[in-house]
Amino acid sequence: MNVFFIYTNWTKEEKKEVVIIHYQCENLIHYKFPSLTSTSRIDTDSFNSPNHSKHAHCVNFKNCIHKMKLLVPAFLLLLTVWSFQLPFSIPDLLSVLQHQHTHYTKLDPKDQPIDLLQYKDDVVIRVSLANSPALKEFLTRKDIQFNKWGKNNNQQTVDIQINEEELMKLIEKFPSLEYHTIIEDLPQRIYETFPLQEQPVLTKDEDFHAQSELFFREYRELSTINAWLDLLQSTYPDVVKLEDIGDTFEHRKLNVVHFSVPNDDIEHSDKKTIVITGGVHAREWISVSSTLYLIYQLIKLYNTWPNSKILTQLDFLFIPVTNPDGYEYTWTTDRLWRKNRQETPIPKCFGIDIDHSYGYHWTKSSDWACGEEYSGEFPFEAFESRLWDEYLNNTNKDHSIYGYIDLHSYSQEILYPYAYSCNQQPRDEENLIELAWGIAKSIRMKLGTNYNVLPACIDKDSDLLPDLGSGSGLDYMYHNRAFWAYQFKLRDTGGHGFLLPAKYIEPVGDEMVAAILYFCKFILSDDR
Secondary structure (H helix, E strand, C coil): CEEEEEEEEECCCCCEEEEEEEEECCEEEEEEECCCCCCCCCCHHHHHCCCCEEEEEECCHHHHHHHHHHHHHHHHHHHHHHCCCCCCCHHHHHHHHHHCCCCHHHCCHHHCCCCHHHHCCEEEEEEECCCCHHHHHHHHHCCCCCEEEEEECCCCEEEEEEEHHHHHHHHHHCCCCCEEEEECCHHHHHHCCCCCCCCCCCCCCCCHHHHHHHHCCCCCCHHHHHHHHHHHHHHCCCCEEEEEEEECCCCCEEEEEEECCCCCCCCHHHCEEEEEECCCCCCCHHHHHHHHHHHHHHHHHHHHCCCCHHHHCEEEEEECCCCHHHHHHHHHCCCCCCCCCCECCCCCCECCCHHHCCCCCCCCCCCCCCCCCCCCCCCCCCHHHHHHHHHHHHHCCCCEEEEEEEEEECCCEEEECCCCCCCCCCCCHHHHHHHHHHHHHHHHHHHCCCCEEEEHHHHHCCCCCHHHHCCCHHHHHHHHCCCEEEEEEECCCCCCHHHCCHHHHHHHHHHHHHHHHHHHHHHHHCCC
C-alpha cells in the first residue's frame, strides 16, 4: 500500500523545497527535493537518488495504519487552510511589523522624504464610464482639474487623482456619478513607497550578488542605481558596457546598458538586438526596477549558462531610467511627477511628456504646457527622445533591432501598435497579437497574473482625441527600427496604481523575466 503526501516547505535559508512523505507499509519514508518548483515533474526513479535527503523509519503495519489515521485528517485540515492562499508567512508578518512605516502625520516634517502635505486633500477614485458617454468626453476635455492615473478598457472605468473640492464639482455636474475611492490616504501611500532605511552604499570590496539581493528589496534613488550599474560593469566588463549617450536638460547622463556576450561564430553586427526601456514616466518606479531586474537576471543566466542561445545570438540594449531628471524629481519633490524637467514657453511650467515627443505622427497636444501630456512645440523637443533618436540613427545605425519593449505602469496590459490611430493597421497585425497573447500566457504561467492584450490606440483614447496617442516611442520604434514592438503596462490593476509597494519588485520582475525569455525565443525563431 502506497500513500504520498506532498507539500512545500521553507528552509532556514529561505529556500523553497518540496517535501514528499511516502507511506509504504511497512516503511515511512521522508523525501526532500530542494531543487524542485511547483511545476517540476517528479520521477519516481529519483526517490532512490543519493542527492535527495531520505530518512527511513521501519514501523509495523498497525503503527502505519494508526499514523495514517492521525495524519490524513491533519493533512486535510492543512489543505483547507492553505486553500485560503494567505499572502504571508509568520516570519513575513513579523518582518512587516518590525519594518512598517509609521503614519506620516507622526513624523517631523524634516524627516519626511518629500513634502507629503501637498497631497493631503487629494484622493484617487475609480469612475465608471459605462453608462455615460458624456462623462467620458467631459473628462477627456479636462474641464475640471484632475490627474489621470489609469483606465480599464474591459470594465470601462478610469482612475483619477482629484482634489476633494474638484470632486464635488464633478458630482454636481453628474449627480448620478458612479465611483468609489481606491486610495483615500494618498500622502501615506506615497510615504510607504520610500525606503525606511538609508540607501545602501555599494562597493567593489563586497560580493556583487550579495549587494544586489539587498538592492532589489526596495526602490532605489538615481544615485544608487548609477552606483549599482557602475558596479555591474566593473564586475562583468566582458559583457556589460555603460554607454553615455548625452546629457539631459538638467545635465544628467542618459545611460544605455549594452549587454552582449562575445561569440566568435557571429559578427556583432549580425546579432539580433532587443531594446528594453523603463522609467519614461518618472512616477512609474516599478518600470525602472523591472528593467534593472531583467539585467540582473541576464547576468545570473550568464553565470550558469554562458553558452545559451539567448545570450550568444542576441544583443541587448537597456535604458533603465529614460527620464533621469523626472525620476530624480520624484525622489526630492513630487512623487507623482510624470514628465521630464525641461523648460517650456510658459514660465514655471516645466516638462515635456517624452512619450509624446517622438517624430512619427507627432501632433501638438491639446494639453497646455503645465499639463501632464504636453508634447512640446515640435517633434523631438524632449532632450531624451532626441538623444535616443541620434543614438539609434547615428551611433548605432548598424544595430538590427528585432524587438522593442517599453515598460510602464499600470493596468497589466500588453499594447501593440499603433498608438496614434485605430484606423491604421500595423504590418503583421495577426502575428503581433498572437505573440502578445503568448507573452501574456508566459506571465500567467509564472505567477498567475493576467495581462490583457489590446491596441495602444484604445489605451491612449486616440479614438476621442488623436493627439493623445501621437508621437509615442512605441510607434516610432515599430515604424522605423523594430520588427516587433510592444508597451507593457505592469502591475497592478489599480489597488495601488503608481504606488506599488516594494514587496512586489521581485514578483513583477520575475513576470517580466518570463515574458522577455518568451519574447527572446520567438525572436530567435524569426527567420527574416
